[in-house]
Amino acid sequence: MSRTYLTTDELAKRIKxxxxxxxxxxxxxxxxxxxxxxxxxxxxxxLYIWEKVESEMMxxxxxxxxxxx
Numbered sequence: 001m002s003r004t005y006l007t008t009d010e011l012a013k014r015i016k017x018x019x020x021x022x023x024x025x026x027x028x029x030x031x032x033x034x035x036x037x038x039x040x041x042x043x044x045x046x047l048y049i050w051e052k053v054e055s056e057m058m059x060x061x062x063x064x065x066x067x068x069x
Contacts (some may be wrong), residue, residue, distance in 0.1 A: 004050035011048045015057070030056065 012019040017026070027046075031037055036056060037048045 005047040005054075006050050008046060009049070011053065013049070015053070056069070 008019045008022050011044065012022055013031075022031070026036070029051060031048065033039075036052045037046050039045065040047055
């Protein structure tokens with residue numbers, strides 16, 4: 001399985017959010033370390049796993065559509 005790793009700035013551009021919003025509000029409340037992002041080589045840099053983030057974004061959409069249908 002291929003994974004796409006994104007920096008905070010790259011993720012922000014992809015989901016149309018400010019990087020600050022990701023760092024201050026989404027990280028550690030919606031996006032969880034070890035699931036949606038990680039620190040490569042134990043450093044400070046954060047890489048987000050696009051496929052996991054996208055799945056999380058779509059989760060509520062699919063749940064809402066099942067309730068309607």
